[in-house]
Amino acid sequence: MELSLHRLRMLRELRRRGTVTAAAVSLHYTASAVSQQLAQLERDVGAKLFERLGRRVQLTELGVLLTEHAEEILGSVERATLALEEAQGSMSARLTAGVWASVASGLLPSALTALAAEYPGIQLKTRELAPEDTAEAVRDGTLDLSFVIDYSDAPTRWDNGLERAVVAIERLHAAVPAGAFPAGSVSLDELAEHPWILASPKSHFGRAMRMACHRHGFSPKINHEVEEQSTAMAMVGAGLGVTLVSDLGLRLLRPPGIDVVTLTTPLLRTVSIAYRRTEIRRPALHLVIGAVQSAAAELGLGTEPALP
Missing domain, CATH: 3.40.190.290 (D-Maltodextrin-Binding Protein; domain 2)
Known part of the structure; x- marks a missing residue:
């Protein structure tokens, strides 16, 4: 399994915003682009991550688990970026x-x-x-x-x-x-x-x-x-x-x-x-x-x- 940081960011935004449209606005993408990337993330993982409830999207238990790890992964990437900036002057x-x-x-x-x-x-x-x-x-x-x-x-x-x-x-x-x-x-x-x-x-x-x-x-x-x-x-x-x-x-x-x-x-x-x-x-x-x-x-x- 190879996880895309780009798709993990979209997953994190979906959890924070509650709808694909709101996540797309915050990331400056179209809603359809975000939907496609999240669908690809499900295929990458090989498991169901989302359930639709009307206009909102609810994360499954596996979706919540992956989102929690996404927060840690993206935080680590940011810390690594900062450390490299500091090391490079x-x-x-x-x-x-x-x-x-x-x-x-x-x-x-x-x-x-x-x-x-x-x-x-x-x-x-x-x-x-x-x-x-x-x-x-x-x-x-x-x-x-x-x-x-x-x-x-x-x-x-x-x-x-x-x-x-x-x-x-x-x-x-x-x-x-x-x-x-x-x-x-x-x-x-x-x-x-x-x-x-x-x-x-x-x-x-x-x-x-x-x-x-x-x-x-x-x-x-x-x-x-x-x-x-x-x-x-x-x-x-x-x-x-x-x-x-x-x-x-x-x-x-x-x-x-x-x-x-x-x-x-x-x-x-x-x-x-x-x-x-x-x-x-x-x-x-x-x-x-x-x-x-x-x-x-x-x-x-x-x-x-x-x-x-």
């Missing part, structure tokens, strides 16, 4: 990071260019995820590191198995139709009577912005729920409402018809890199973090802890 490593649009466009290009010039053996791949999903992907081993956000109005619940390094502190600004606030600054409560364009409360950003508005004594009148800051700014440029946008978000393509004005009471968010806590230090990972911190510093973004 970690000038050669392949890492995968979870990102979202504004950090991918605002921080990574200059950070990775500088890193490649000094440490060409370090390869960083990226996967775009919703900010609220990136920490879990690090926790379960899908990613080596990820960007995560903390808002002063909605801090992230932190997992003791993860470490984090602050890379940037961003200010949030009001994006409003051109000419709406000639003074160039505005308090959040002055936006209370305007229509808003905001992400849904299911997202960390949407939830944090609603909490900030409530702290200033109002509930925003949301006419348009959109998830991407670039889309929200395009709608502001068309005169459809106001929104809030971060420093890195302002580096995205800004359409005409928008004024970006300062909030008189600052709203801040902390951008960090999350990674798993291990006994072995991963120099390559910390070189990536340092490169991102340097890129943020060049943009004038600090690395002090977020406000309480």
Whole structure:
């Protein structure tokens, strides 16, 4: 019997997620591809590993047994990889990071260019995820590191198995139709009577912005729920409402018809890199973090802890 690490990872994800579809999403495959690989795993083992219960898949006793060993095997592979990195002086490593649009466009290009010039053996791949999903992907081993956000109005619940390094502190600004606030600054409560364009409360950003508005004594009148800051700014440029946008978000393509004005009471968010806590230090990972911190510093973004 020869067991594929690739298929064992799929088996582990199936147990964690409960459905083939959820496992496929977490691994960035199609559901049919995962189903085919799991079926091949059953053939490799020569025993039934799964039973279908409606839309869910339940592991048989043998499936549970193999999954428990898969956790140990995959953990050993990770530890071996870390040990090799350490023995090599970690000038050669392949890492995968979870990102979202504004950090991918605002921080990574200059950070990775500088890193490649000094440490060409370090390869960083990226996967775009919703900010609220990136920490879990690090926790379960899908990613080596990820960007995560903390808002002063909605801090992230932190997992003791993860470490984090602050890379940037961003200010949030009001994006409003051109000419709406000639003074160039505005308090959040002055936006209370305007229509808003905001992400849904299911997202960390949407939830944090609603909490900030409530702290200033109002509930925003949301006419348009959109998830991407670039889309929200395009709608502001068309005169459809106001929104809030971060420093890195302002580096995205800004359409005409928008004024970006300062909030008189600052709203801040902390951008960090999350990674798993291990006994072995991963120099390559910390070189990536340092490169991102340097890129943020060049943009004038600090690395002090977020406000309480």
